[in-house]
Amino acid sequence: MAEAERDIEVAPSRVDGDLEEMVLRALKDRFPGSVSDMKALKPRILRARIERAQLFDACKMLRDSQNFEHITMISAVEYDNRFELVYHISSYKSRLMLELITTTPKDDPRVDSVTSIWGGANWQEREAYDLMGILFSNHPKLERILLPKDTMYHPLRKDFRG
Amino acid sequence: MLGQIAMFSSKDFLKWSDEVLEGILRKSPIGAGIDAVTKDFFNWATRNSVFFLHFGVMCCALEMAVASAPRFDAQRFGIIPRSTPRQVDVLLVNGPCSKKMKPALRRLYDQMPEPKWVIAMGECAISGGPFWGSYSVVPGLNQIMPVDIYIPGCPARPEALIDGFIKLQKIIKEGKKGLLTGR
Amino acid sequence: MAEMWISMGPQHPMTHGLWNLRIKVDGETITDSEPELGYLHRGIEKLCENRTYTQIIPIADRLCYGSSITWSHLYCLAVEDLMGIQVPERAEYIRVLAIEMQRIASHLMWLAAYSVDLGMYAGLVYGMRDREVFIDLLMNMSGSRLTYNFPRIGGVAHDLPQNFERDALRACDYMEKRLKEYEDIYDHSSVFMMRNQDIGVLKMEDAINLGVTGPALRGSGVKYDLRKDMPYSIYPELDFEPRWHRDCDCYARYRVRMDEMWESCKIIREGLKKIPKGKHRILAPRTAPEGTGIGRVEDPRGEGMIYVVGDGSDRPYRLKIRSPIFISVSAAPKILLGYKVADVVAIMGSLDMCIGETDR
Numbered sequence: 001m002a003e004a005e006r007d008i009e010v011a012p013s014r015v016d017g018d019l020e021e022m023v024l025r026a027l028k029d030r031f032p033g034s035v036s037d038m039k040a041l042k043p044r045i046l047r048a049r050i051e052r053a054q055l056f057d058a059c060k061m062l063r064d065s066q067n068f069e070h071i072t073m074i075s076a077v078e079y080d081n082r083f084e085l086v087y088h089i090s091s092y093k094s095r096l097m098l099e100l101i102t103t104t105p106k107d108d109p110r111v112d113s114v115t116s117i118w119g120g121a122n123w124q125e126r127e128a129y130d131l132m133g134i135l136f137s138n139h140p141k142l143e144r145i146l147l148p149k150d151t152m153y154h155p156l157r158k159d160f161r162g
Numbered sequence: 163m164l165g166q167i168a169m170f171s172s173k174d175f176l177k178w179s180d181e182v183l184e185g186i187l188r189k190s191p192i193g194a195g196i197d198a199v200t201k202d203f204f205n206w207a208t209r210n211s212v213f214f215l216h217f218g219v220m221c222c223a224l225e226m227a228v229a230s231a232p233r234f235d236a237q238r239f240g241i242i243p244r245s246t247p248r249q250v251d252v253l254l255v256n257g258p259c260s261k262k263m264k265p266a267l268r269r270l271y272d273q274m275p276e277p278k279w280v281i282a283m284g285e286c287a288i289s290g291g292p293f294w295g296s297y298s299v300v301p302g303l304n305q306i307m308p309v310d311i312y313i314p315g316c317p318a319r320p321e322a323l324i325d326g327f328i329k330l331q332k333i334i335k336e337g338k339k340g341l342l343t344g345r
Numbered sequence: 346m347a348e349m350w351i352s353m354g355p356q357h358p359m360t361h362g363l364w365n366l367r368i369k370v371d372g373e374t375i376t377d378s379e380p381e382l383g384y385l386h387r388g389i390e391k392l393c394e395n396r397t398y399t400q401i402i403p404i405a406d407r408l409c410y411g412s413s414i415t416w417s418h419l420y421c422l423a424v425e426d427l428m429g430i431q432v433p434e435r436a437e438y439i440r441v442l443a444i445e446m447q448r449i450a451s452h453l454m455w456l457a458a459y460s461v462d463l464g465m466y467a468g469l470v471y472g473m474r475d476r477e478v479f480i481d482l483l484m485n486m487s488g489s490r491l492t493y494n495f496p497r498i499g500g501v502a503h504d505l506p507q508n509f510e511r512d513a514l515r516a517c518d519y520m521e522k523r524l525k526e527y528e529d530i531y532d533h534s535s536v537f538m539m540r541n542q543d544i545g546v547l548k549m550e551d552a553i554n555l556g557v558t559g560p561a562l563r564g565s566g567v568k569y570d571l572r573k574d575m576p577y578s579i580y581p582e583l584d585f586e587p588r589w590h591r592d593c594d595c596y597a598r599y600r601v602r603m604d605e606m607w608e609s610c611k612i613i614r615e616g617l618k619k620i621p622k623g624k625h626r627i628l629a630p631r632t633a634p635e636g637t638g639i640g641r642v643e644d645p646r647g648e649g650m651i652y653v654v655g656d657g658s659d660r661p662y663r664l665k666i667r668s669p670i671f672i673s674v675s676a677a678p679k680i681l682l683g684y685k686v687a688d689v690v691a692i693m694g695s696l697d698m699c700i701g702e703t704d705r
Contacts, residue, residue: 044575045639069553075652075665086652086665088639092553092569099639120556123675131390146383146704147298148262155297155391217356219363220385220701221410221491224454231473247356260704263363263384266355292404295395296388317410317491 019094020046023066030061037101047099052085055102056112059089063117067093071118074125076132078158083109083134104134113139131156208251208277209334212327215250215270216243219257222284222317226256229320236320241327247273252330253307256318258286258293259300271307279333281326282309285316292316348376353689355384361458362700366677366693370686378681380674385704393664398424398498398633401661406492408666409702412451412645413492414443414483416702419642421496422577423651424661427638428498428630435623436500437579442513442616443486443495445609449520450479451645452602456527459599459694463540468530475523478516485509500626510617517610524606531599541596545692547680548593555679556672559647560605561696563589564597571643582619585612595695602697605645632659646670646697668702 024038027048034051035058041047050058062068072088087100104111113136115122125136126145133154136142144151153160187193218226229236230243244250247270259267271280282303285291290301303309310333313326354365363384369377389408393401405420406413418440425432453476460468480490485506487495495502531537547557552565562569570587572580588604590597633655641650647669656662673696680692 041639071556072648073650073652073665073667075663077654077663077665088650088652092567092574095574097575118556119551119554120672120675123671127671146386148383155388160297160391215356218361221407221413223362224410224491227458228473228477231477232470233474233477257385258387260384260386262386263355266384270356292407293387293389293392296392298386298388319490 019096020044023062023094023096023098024048026061026066027058031058034058041099044095045097045099047101049101049103052102052104052111055100056114056117058100059087059114059117062089062098067091068096068098069093069118071114071121071124072097074121074128076128076134076156078132078156082106083132085111085128085134087114109133110135110137112137113142115139130154133157205335209331211240211242212252212330212334213242213244213250214252214254214281215247215274216245217254217256217270219255219259220284220286222256222286222315225317225320226254226283226323229323234320234324236324236327239324239327239331241324248275250274251277252279252281254281254283255287255303256283258291259303259306260298261300262298264300264306268306279310279330280307281311281313281330283313283323283326284318285314288312288314351686354381361694361698362703364674364698364700364703366689368681368686368689373685373687375681375684375686375689378678380677382671382674382700382704385700387705389705390664390666393661395660397631397659398629398661401664402496402498403492403494406494407701408668408705409644409646409699410491411454411699411701412447414447414495415642415644416649417494418444418496419640419644419649419651421498421640422642423638423640423653424498424633425629425638426640427636427653427655428633430499430627430629432500433624433627434579434621435504436625438616438620439486439501439505439625440496441579441583442613442620443483443493443501445612445616446479446482446513446516448609448645449606450476450483452606453479455602455645455697459697460531462690462694463537465534465537471523471527471530475520478519482509482513482516485512497626497629499629500624502626504625513613513617517613520606520610524603527603538596540688540691541594541599541695542592543594544684544688545595545680545695546593547676551676551679552593555676557647557676558669558673559644560598560601561647561673563587564601565593566591571641571648575641577640577642579616583612583615585615595691598695602645632657633661644669646699646702647673649702666702666705668705670696670698670700671703674698674703 020040024046027035031054034054035048037049039047068089068091070090070092072090075086077084083104085102088097089100090097113125125139126142128134129142130144130146131154228234253271253274282288287303290299293299294301311326311330313322315322348369348371350367350369352365352367355363365381367379368375389404402417405417408416453472457469457472483493484490487493547565549566552562568587568589573587585608588601588608590600635657636655638653649669650667652665653661654663
């Protein structure tokens, strides 16, 4: 907790500094064991890592109590031993953006879908499934969107040589 | 004779008239005679009113739209866009053909009536362009259909497009075919 | 009456670009719809993993060809964030001038295509004629008419040409006269108003939740413009107002875009007055450190964003692109519900679709 606070106070002190601290503190209080690596990357851009089991509850809390009404981007990145899903969530009211990162093991790329929280996540998750092969549970219609429907491969994986 | 015609159903009548017209016009010297007289006129009309399909794929489509705009004005050559493939002479492809689009593009080409030509505009239609090597781009339009004119450029300037159409007019002038006999 | 699915596209005069809109109609009224994309998918994200950082700039141009300088600028912003380099001030001013001219050209292209869709062919020739003025300015700056390849990582490719200030001020005067003329033509035309007012209503909560951004969001009453609220580049020092509108229909979106053209003329004049002397480019390192970089811009069509992951070599490890139209189109089933088939053209046209960035 002290580590995260020291990182935030490096930013110049303005009135808005309280908002960023409030968001990170709310996350830490609600999910004490699952959140890690919280810091402010730049003024108004925050980052946090969270376990994939708590992802849905964290997103619901962010939308309902912290005014994060808009999901900007969902990216899927493949590393050697894991998949990472990076959620960029923004708040119009407080002018902030939060980068929320969750990790899945290589052989089980499955996360909860956040479509019921933000409708804008619908097609972004379909694209992550189409190009990278991440499976989203509880998605209303998880089908291919950019490639033809009978394609057998996921092109953005590192072992695909096209 | 009249009685016979009156007893035809409409389908039979069509078949009969087709056979008669085939015999008189296409296969006999009368048809060749009419062709020899009117060939030049119809050829002049065809090459001065080349209609292309209103089909925009990618960046070169904006230059195609600008070619019809006041500054470059392709319409003074008779080059007018039409909305359906059944009414056009030229299929102007101005972007890369992706694997999902391949059957649709081939179907568009098959829907066009004879005589028809294909113009590949821009690097993407010629060879895949800056996206050569991608898993989802067909490297060149001539893998799908026969191409008559290639217009290079990325994007091709509107003047280059008009120049391509003028070269097509030259091709049409040299390959004169009679409308009736097809020779 | 029986319901049936009609397929409008992929080749259709309405669709600017290749996409398929399947609508389910009950007589003339629309009950459901489903856009189908992917006909222009070129695999850009995979291509970029095999090109060096400078080789990707022309590819980023071709993402959205309606406003290509915004996308190469966005890519340069993201990579500069990853590498941690600071661009000289003169280069920032030149970039902003180019972006605002591109914004006017993009909105004029939208206006030309939109009025053709609604049946007014004169709008096409007026819009194209005025767009040529700004395309000429950009051609003098960068050398090309449509995909400019002008920003570089660390600045811009070359400095401003001779007499640029005189030509740009002349273009702004010309444009402001023309904007008054457009208001006379469009706002006083009863057919245009009938086809646009109360058509395609998108309420504020739906717009925010479904992720719609850009003029469509500002036309639904949300006063949010990335250039003012999360500013980047040199925008904090420029004085302009984000324009928004309260009615959530097609007319509001049209009005927002026309007002944005006024604001862009103001920004160009102010930028030309304030531009300092200095270098127009610094040399960037060839390899990028390990880490991530983010860039966000206000594209004429919405909010664009790039997330780049570097791995210490001279090629990116992963490049993820957020396209504003990809997400605005997913709101189509909600907007189209209950209107007639003839309104589809007006509604989808007012969203200003550019399929290059949607399909990547």
